[in-house]
Amino acid sequence: MTLDDLRVFIAVCRAGSLSAVARELSCTQSAVSQHVKRLEKELAVSLLERHARGVVPTSAGRILQAAASDGIGGIDLALRRLRDLVRGESGAVRVTTGATTVRHFMAAAVVGFRQRFPQVTLEFQTASSSRACFDALAADDLDLAWVTIGAPVRGIEQRPVADLPWVLAVPAGDPLAAEPRAELADLAAARLIRPPQASTSRTQLDEALADLDVGPAGHTSVADWDTALLLTELGVGQAVVPALPGWRAQNPPGLCLVPVPDLPPLSVGWAVRRWDALSPLARAFADMVAADCGRGAAGPVPAQGARGAARRHGASRAARICK
Known part of the structure; x- marks a missing residue:
């Protein structure tokens, strides 16, 4: 054999x-x-x-x-x-993730990694959801997947990197734009723009709203956060989205992001088949992304024992963002 x-x-x-x-x-x-x-x-x-x-x-x-x-x-x-190891700094790092993840979480790390390892190829495979990322990771020759952290998945190890507080995106002229926070009643009265039905982030958001006994007046589903903001700008509804790191440095034009502290933050991070089997190059890229996220608006994820406290207080870190 x-x-x-x-x-x-x-x-x-x-x-x-x-x-x-x-x-x-x-x-x-x-x-x-x-x-x-x-x-x-x-x-x-x-x-x-x-x-x-x-x-x-x-x-x-x-x-x-x-x-x-x-x-x-x-x-x-x-x-x-x-x-x-034999080749040294040559090779490739293969990543699967959502369509807009590189822009919001990895842009600085990609530049830094290319400068540090100019002979290494970064390959990105787009997936429509965390579940699709898990499937691709299990089936293909991929190193890393950037996902919304959720329930355990057989054969996959998940490692949280950042907790993202939820915010409600409204047009700058909306009455809520002047408020320091959005209340549950505001969500119930809004026509919410939410993630796609099958996504982990949608599942977690719906569960949180159900636990808080909030039933929105209506909703629209979109494939990514950037589209959610565009539809908000066009007047389709109000997007409930996580406060992504890039939005603190470059605010969405014409919109205001109002914190929703009653919703537990969304945890995002890396998924791999086995951390101890990652190549040194893949581990280096994963660490660079994690470090950049730690310096961003969302802040790093604390030690596992402190995560409950972080979820209770994480939303207070998100200031109202308008432009």
Whole structure:
């Protein structure tokens, strides 16, 4: 039994076809079949059921597929880390995140990283939600995912970087623009512009509103925070959004961001398969982003034991932002 045997077997289970894997690997179908047969001989058990339209794993095959997928992923990460160590400062860091995340959280870190590691490639893959980031992280050869921190995900480690207080974006001429804070009654009366239904941030926002017994008069869903602000500017509604770091330095034109201290802050940060298997380059980029977020408006996340207090008082750090 070899690592290549296991890799081919996993590929066959995912594709459901020996011939498809043969085409992908540029080899014969017989060669693919030999990898599987070697495993079956070693384990003395049938791993695949062969049908006219392809193959499916047996119950034993499913057990091996689940175990081998986790194991091979860890081994591949370790091999990549060793290759990075041998190459020194060459290589690539692969990140998956939302469409506007680089602008709001990573711009300074990207510049600093490129200056420090000019021979290293930064690759970004756009995803529509934290769940999509988790799926991409588990399935693809990616290093890091920037996500909204939520419930534990099997096979994924999450590390909070910043807590973002919620604010209500209103036009500068709106009566709420003169207020130091937005109350729950203001949210209930507003036509809120919120994150998409399937997103982690939307789930957390809806749960917080439900816990506070707030039912908005109506709502509109958008794909990203920048679009939420644009729709607010156009008069579609009032956007409830996290106070992103970049907005403190360059306020959204024509809008006022009014703190909503009754809502618990939104936690954002990194997700990886295994922190101890990250390449030195990926860890360096993750640390640079975390350091920049710590210097930004949102502030750093405190130690885990203090996070409850931070959530109770985090919103008070967000001053009213108008332009």
